[in-house]
Amino acid sequence: MLCPESPKYILITKGRVKDAEKVLNWLRGTLDVKDEMTEMNAEFESQKATAGTGLREMWTDPSLKSPLIIAVMMQLAQQLSGINDVMFFSTAIFEDAGLSTITSQYATLGMGVMNVLMTFVSMVLIEKAGRKTLQLVGLSGMLFVVILLTVFLAIKDMAPWIPYISIVLVIAFVVAFATGPGSIPWFLVTELFNQSARPLATSISVRVNWTANFFVGIGFLPLAQLLGPCVFVIFAVLLIVFICFTVNRVPETKNKTIEEISAMFKPPSDLPSL
Template sequence: MRRLENDDDDGVGYIAASHMLRPSSVDDQQQSIALLQVPRNSRVRHESISSSVSDIDVPIYSTDNLTTRPPYQQREAGLNGRLAFAIAAAALGSSFQHGYNTGVVNAPEELIEKWIADVILYRTGVYPDQSSVTLIWSVAVSIFCIGGMIGGVITGLVADRFGRKGGLLFNNVLVLIATFLMGLAKSAGSYEMMILGRFIIGINSGLNAGLAPMYLAEISPINLRGAIGTVYQLVITISILVSQILGLGSLLGTADKWPILLAITIVPAIFQVATLPICPESPKYLLLTRGKDHEAERSLAWLRGTIEVQDEMDEMRSEYEAMKIIPKVTMRELIVNDALRIPLLISLAIMCAQQLSGINAVMFYSTKIFKMAQLSSEGAQFATLGMGAINVLMTVISLILVERAGRKTLLLIGFSGMFIDTILLTFAMVNVAAALWISYCAILFVLIFVVMFAIGPGSIPWFLVSELFTQSARPAATSLAVCVNWTANFLVGLGFLPLQNIMGPYIFIIFVVILGVIVVFVYKKVPETKNKTMEEISAMFRQQSYQ
């Protein structure tokens, strides 16, 4: 029998007691549900209610419109309307900022550079040289990643102080400030406002990159944890595609409308502020961090759409009891404790691998490659949109496959495919002028590279960190992992162009070497976490640390 502690103040509560009567014959078995009326605030323990009752289950009837199942009908939790609503509220308002503000600056680059030159001319009376304008524009683009690093560093602090849901809601204040600065920069004649706005929205995106996957992982049933975790990357790919479409010259990619293009980032923030308050806080945060058992159970019941959540609650309570023995995990503990250092190294390596794989370089090269294949500028732009659409489609497929094939399998397929494809792409880029068919092959290799990235390396790193750590270590580990991801992103953006000017198409050899190392690392070190509980994953790392 499981215990109910109903903390409603008055009225009458109900206990659902499932029992099985003794069969009168081998083939005759009856099952029934007995409803026993008891006062609220009562505590039901292992007393026998009736001689015919062999097991009593006591769920909470505190949430309306929930279904009830007898405990003997055990089944895996599935996706329901409330869980889907919580996923949309958390992901659309957070990862959209990450993807949209990554891709939104590409289309209006020339327009904004001309505006910067005009601002300098107005201030000084001297038209600036192109190098000065390019430097200012480079700062505006790259400072987004610096903000992301800072957001990553403070993720753990925000997650513990405000909660996962509370942190996501609080983070929208930064969106409001950034939208104001970027949207009014042109009217104010201040490129400094745009740079500051990019920095602030970068902090917002860095926080989102830690908080949203953490929230999604903690509200997910074990059997859907990977698929739901993939939603974060899916929204990133969709938002990048949206930014590319809106940036077309026929829409908002004009000299007058590009401030609107930057300010549209407020829309997903409004959506999140309107929807996320309806959703509960992460039940794991409520129980394991705040010690609020009843609130955690109500939160879990809301998310599952059923009052039969005792199995999950028992698992969380076991983790909670274990956490009482272990002090709160600090950054130092992550490094010196063998059982924590191993998953930390795996998390940091996979986050680095995602950015150092060359995906941003291939994205940068895509338009140039399309032009080499004798596509017009407009044709190359639409081809780039097609590549973005393929990225979205393959991320959807990854969402379906991740709970079937597993995390490690998809990472191996993705990184191995990128390794082989990059070798072929390097060959094609070196010989692209030799024949037209080689340029077409280069286009194909770019598309294949994006497909391989989207299968696993694009999405899995974001939620793998949450799967590898217990509740006490998760915020600190997520902070480090997200910071490393943004740092690697910044280094690629900073170093790619200078190296490309020196090495030309041979720069892809660097990515070939990195991808080769990554494939070996994933095969040797990365564990499979599919359908494993946190207790099982932790035990696996403890065993490795003792060997």
């Protein structure tokens, strides 16, 4: 009862300008929303001549297909990075590293606390650094940590202090995840699409995210039993793939309007001549 509709939905989908401005005033806590209303109105005008977006248009329109692929790949990067295996099975990972059950449980608790704290840090970083930059920093950090984790799990019996390194590495893995891949995919899917395509694109992204989550969740323990510490090599390879994709295909959306972002994906023949 306390949540208003999205101002963009009210304006672009329903066409109620005054109501959209009223809700925007409430959300921002100020009457000075002229610039934002101007941007929303520009999107509204550009959408008037556009037909509704369906699944067919998503896969046949180049200006929609490319951002959809990016959105889907970022959701896969989030889940196939191995973060939920670390979250779901952290206690088992610590025990396999040679820690006692009690120590493993405390380590899992510490990991959860760090995940919460990094959520607040991410809120600050997201508006100071670019989306693409944070995604690359997070994925690269996870890759570095997962390689070290594989090594230290393989040599866990060589010294009594080595298992405790796994605690530090798992917490570092969570920190790297929260820096970028934990939140950036959700920002991108809303910033890459205009109002007519955004709901469908978001729905597809969510479905991909949770489908990947399901398969990673049921597949990790059997793979860990089969491969041992080398199971994390799979995530290392996937992280390399996602880093390369991000470098080459993901645009920076920070401080760009929806018109500027959409223009990045339009075929050259559709761009206005100078």
